[in-house]
Amino acid sequence: MATDLKFEYLREKALSREIPDDAPAPTLELDSLDTLWLQVTGTLCNLACLHCFISCGPKNDSHDMMELSTVDDALEWARDYGVKEYYFTGGEPFMHPEIKTMIRRTLDQGPLSILTNGLLIDDEMAGWLADTFESSRYSLDLRVSLDGTTPEENDALRGRGTFEKIITSIERLWDHGINPVVTVTTQHAGAGGEAKRREFFEFVRSRGIDKPRLKFLSPFKIGREERRDRGYEDHERLVEGDLGDTGGEHLQCSSCRMVTSEGVFPCPILIEEEDARMGDTLEDGMESIDLDHPACYTCHVDGVTCTT
Amino acid sequence: MTTSTRTVAIFGGVYNNYLSLEATLEDARDAGADAIYCLGDMGGFGPYPDRVFPYLRDTSDVFVMQGNYDQSIGNRLEDCGCGYTDPRDNHFAQISYDYTFEHTSETHKDWLAELPEKFERQWAGLNVRMAHGSPRTINEFLWESTSPDPFLDRMLDECGADLLFVTHTGIPWRRELPSGRWVVNVGAIGRPPNDGTTKVDYFLAHIDDDVEIERRRVDYDHERLAGEVREVGLPEEFAETLETGWWTTCTGSMPAKERAQGPY
Numbered sequence: 101m102a103t104d105l106k107f108e109y110l111r112e113k114a115l116s117r118e119i120p121d122d123a124p125a126p127t128l129e130l131d132s133l134d135t136l137w138l139q140v141t142g143t144l145c146n147l148a149c150l151h152c153f154i155s156c157g158p159k160n161d162s163h164d165m166m167e168l169s170t171v172d173d174a175l176e177w178a179r180d181y182g183v184k185e186y187y188f189t190g191g192e193p194f195m196h197p198e199i200k201t202m203i204r205r206t207l208d209q210g211p212l213s214i215l216t217n218g219l220l221i222d223d224e225m226a227g228w229l230a231d232t233f234e235s236s237r238y239s240l241d242l243r244v245s246l247d248g249t250t251p252e253e254n255d256a257l258r259g260r261g262t263f264e265k266i267i268t269s270i271e272r273l274w275d276h277g278i279n280p281v282v283t284v285t286t287q288h289a290g291a292g293g294e295a296k297r298r299e300f301f302e303f304v305r306s307r308g309i310d311k312p313r314l315k316f317l318s319p320f321k322i323g324r325e326e327r328r329d330r331g332y333e334d335h336e337r338l339v340e341g342d343l344g345d346t347g348g349e350h351l352q353c354s355s356c357r358m359v360t361s362e363g364v365f366p367c368p369i370l371i372e373e374e375d376a377r378m379g380d381t382l383e384d385g386m387e388s389i390d391l392d393h394p395a396c397y398t399c400h401v402d403g404v405t406c407t408t
Numbered sequence: 409m410t411t412s413t414r415t416v417a418i419f420g421g422v423y424n425n426y427l428s429l430e431a432t433l434e435d436a437r438d439a440g441a442d443a444i445y446c447l448g449d450m451g452g453f454g455p456y457p458d459r460v461f462p463y464l465r466d467t468s469d470v471f472v473m474q475g476n477y478d479q480s481i482g483n484r485l486e487d488c489g490c491g492y493t494d495p496r497d498n499h500f501a502q503i504s505y506d507y508t509f510e511h512t513s514e515t516h517k518d519w520l521a522e523l524p525e526k527f528e529r530q531w532a533g534l535n536v537r538m539a540h541g542s543p544r545t546i547n548e549f550l551w552e553s554t555s556p557d558p559f560l561d562r563m564l565d566e567c568g569a570d571l572l573f574v575t576h577t578g579i580p581w582r583r584e585l586p587s588g589r590w591v592v593n594v595g596a597i598g599r600p601p602n603d604g605t606t607k608v609d610y611f612l613a614h615i616d617d618d619v620e621i622e623r624r625r626v627d628y629d630h631e632r633l634a635g636e637v638r639e640v641g642l643p644e645e646f647a648e649t650l651e652t653g654w655w656t657t658c659t660g661s662m663p664a665k666e667r668a669q670g671p672y
Contacts (some may be wrong), residue, residue, distance in 0.1 A: 132544075134559075182562025185554060210556035211663065239663040240551035279664060297495060311672060312658065313494075 103176055108355035111401045114342065115335070116406075125392035128348040132182040132355050133386070136405055137368050138174060139360035141165050141191035149258045150328045151247070151285060153395070156191050157190035162372060163360045165191075168198050172205065172324050174359045177382045179209050186212045187407070189368055194220035203232060203240075213241040213408050215283070217258070218269030226269075230276035241408055242280040242320060243315065244270050249303040257285075267307060274309045281313040281408055304351055318402040320395045332394030342400065348391070352405045357385040369395050390396050416531075417441040417540065417624075419610035420475070420575025421596025423452030424508060427458035428597045428608045430526075431628035433463060433470070439612055439624070441469070445527060447575040448475025448540040449490075451518065452598055453646040453657075455636040461516050474523035475540040475576065479623035480514055482506070482521030489547055494660025499640040501658065503643060531615045541576040550574050550593055552581035553665035560591050564604035571619060574612070578602075579666060580609045582621055592621055602651040602662075602670045606630045607653075 139211035143161030145156035169263070186206050192201060193214050206212045221229070221242075233240045244266060251263035258266070273280045282304055297316060304312035321331050348354050358365040363377050364385035370376035373393055378385045391400075398404055417436035422429050432553070436444050449470075450460050453522070464472050476489045488505040492498050527538040527547065528583075542548035543563060548561075564572060571590045579602060580595030594607040595601050607625040614620040634647040645656040654670045655662075 145612075179558050182556075182558040182560075184556065185558040209558065211554040233664070237553070238556060239551075239665040241664050277668070279667070291624070301496075311659070311667070 109333065110403075113249045114397070114401050116334075117342075118333060119337070125339050125390045126343050126348065126395075127337055127388050127390055128343075128351060128354055129388045130354065130357070130386055131349065133178075133181055133382075134185065135352070135356035136174065136178050136183045136185075136382075136390075137187045137189060137356060137358040137406075138166065138171060138202075138206075139163055139190060139200070139358060139368070139371060140188045140193050141195050142361055142367070143191055144195060145191040145217075146195060146219060147192070147259050147262065149247075149324070149404070151257050151319060153231070153322040153323040153325050153369060158263075163191075163362050166359075166361045166364050168201060170359070170361060172215050174382060175205060175209060182384075185407070186210050187215065187368075188205055188212065189215040192217055192220065193344055200228065203229075206238060207232065207236040207238055211239040211241075213243055214283075215245070217244045217262070218242075218244040218266050218280075219262070221269045221272060222244050223272065223365045226276040230278050231274070233278055240278075242273055242278055243283045243408060244273070244280045244391065245283045245285075246270070247285055270308055270309065279309065279311055279313055281315050282325055283317060285292060285314045285317050285319055315408060317406070318398055320398055322369075324397055325374065332397065336397045337394050338391045338396050338400055348400075349398075350403060351391075351399050352407065353389060353391075353396075353399075356407075357382060359385075366398075369399075413616050414442055415440045416615065417444040418447065418573050418592075418594050418611060418613065419445070419597045420447035420449060420461050420594050421452070421578055421598045422446070422450045422491030423580075423596065423598025424450070424457045424460060425598040425608075425628075425633060426454075426456065426463065427630075427633050428626065428628040429460055429463050430638045431626050432597045432608070432610050435624060435626050436612065437469075439603070440540070441612065442596070444470045445538055445573070446470060446472045447538055447573065447594060448473045449477040449520070449575065449598070450475070451477045451481055451505070453504050453637070453642070453649070454598060454633060455506045455514045455640045455642060458516060461519070464664060465519060466517075471527060472523055473519065473538065473540060474525050474546075475529060477505075477508075478520040478523060478557050479546060479647075481509055482517050482519075482523070484517065492658065492661050496662075499659040500643060502647065504646070507640070516555065525571065531613065531619050532617060534570040534619055535543070535568055536571045536619075537564075537572045540574065542574055542608070543567040543569070547576065549577050549661060550591070551577050551646075551663050551666055552583070552593070554581075554663045555591070557583075557585050561585055561587050561589070563587050564591070576656075579662075580611070580623060582611075582623070588619065593635070597626065599649055599655070602653070602655040602666070604653040604670075606650065618621050661662070
């Protein structure tokens with residue numbers, strides 16, 4: 101595919117260049133705030149996956165759960181501005197005691213995707229989500245993370261026994277009328293390749309979901325993933341000129357911002373990174389950003405977008 | 409609408425379907441349309457790409473805009489730039505694109521490369537904008553369930569329009585915004601709108617003191633076109649969509665809400 105060829109070219113180009121130590125990072129303007137991310141449960145999660153790029157877990161409260169009023173403020177600002185789509189992530193969003201209210205209020209003003217590990221979606225919640233999906237004016241998507249087609253593959257990253265629980269949640273959503281997007285990170289062997297991707301499609305289909313929807317995400321070598329595997333090499337950073345003629349329009353941070361209990365950040369990846377915080381309000385987040393973090397390199401050379 | 413001063417027609421997404429194009433133009437002219445706007449994407453799933461051009465070129469009442477497909481074919485690019493992310497969608501899109509590219513004559517490719525990317529008109533004192541995907545991006549998908557009112561209002565503010573027509577997604581919808589302005593996605597005439605019927609859609613605008621929008625559903629010889637899809641060796645899935653009215657490919661880019669309407 102031409103898109104793959106493009107990013108292969110960008111990777112080769114990035115590897116073959118020489119970067120002076122003092123080369124400045126590119127600056128990127130916010131073209132349009134189309135995508136608003138809300139870190140509704142902060143860094144609190146009921147799992148502690150080994151490849152998590154923000155070290156989320158039961159004990160990480162560096163970003164606390166968002167108050168309902170903080171979510172309401174962000175939604176009001178976004179409505180006045182004209183945001184196109186909304187995303188909830190965490191941590192695990194379904195740990196939030198007011199998650200249903202947040203979902204309803206968000207869906208009243210635009211389409212919503214929720215990134216979840218699925219473990220807390222019981223029959224009652226699946227039924228409520230299906231009713232909400234059916235009755236809402238705007239679209240609702242559930243993105244459920246799965247990291248292997250076998251318990252061995254998945255549980256090595258997401259924790260013992262999680263494979264069966266995740267599959268059960270995916271099937272439960274499907275049975276209630278919601279077709280979730282199964283999200284796969286490409287950490288484990290071969291998941292970035294075409295053959296393994298097809299295997300994932302076939303696997304999901306084999307569980308009775310005859311319209312499989314999948315999303316594959318490249319790893320970010322920060323957070324717990326940095327400790328599991330490795331961090332970024334010195335050359336894995338962006339400098340002025342790397343973005344080429346098209347600028348940064350392929351980067352999600354040209355059209356997104358993230359709100360957490362701690363303030364506003366450029367994107368969902370950088371919330372625990374030093375100097376990434378842009379301010380208290382979305383108004384502060386309208387400024388341009390310096391692409392001076394190594395994770396920005398992954399978004400550029402792999403063409404990563406966190407959107408569905 | 410016999411009382412309107414004038415009537416114009418707007419359609420998009422021909423997808424090589426010269427039979428539905430012929431039927432649409434006939435329906436529009438019978439309805440009294442004195443101007444007919446095509447919002448782009450001449451190529452796609454159907455057979456014999458060169459057959460659509462005589463209906464569109466050198467006709468005094470038809471105004472044609474460039475879609476992402478036309479931009480790619482016209483500039484001899486290697487894929488359609490449709491913006492799909494699902495590998496299965498890309499697989500079928502590439503088959504369709506390679507076939508269309510190979511069977512579109514050079515003179516028509518040159519014509520596609522030179523088409524305008526927008527139309528701006530004034531109807532009944534309203535600023536009317538026509539675009540392929542959106543006013544800002546040729547391959548932006550404006551689906552009904554993922555285009556919130558405040559976002560559309562911002563888009564209309566940015567291009568200074570009171571009435572916006574787009575295509576690109578292939579499924580028609582229209583909405584009056586709380587601000588009183590309108591957005592209309594005219595759908596596509598090249599394949600049915602994933603609703604289990606074989607008809608295709610376009611819109612008429614009846615212009616008098618105000619503008620009234622009318623959705624039109626057009627019958628054409630879909631069985632003949634499906635036969636020709638098979639005849640030239642294009643995937644069976646393309647023929648099946650024409651015969652059943654359900655999309656079999658390029659479903660991955662649909663929002664969950666639209667996709668839930670169909671079996672695939």
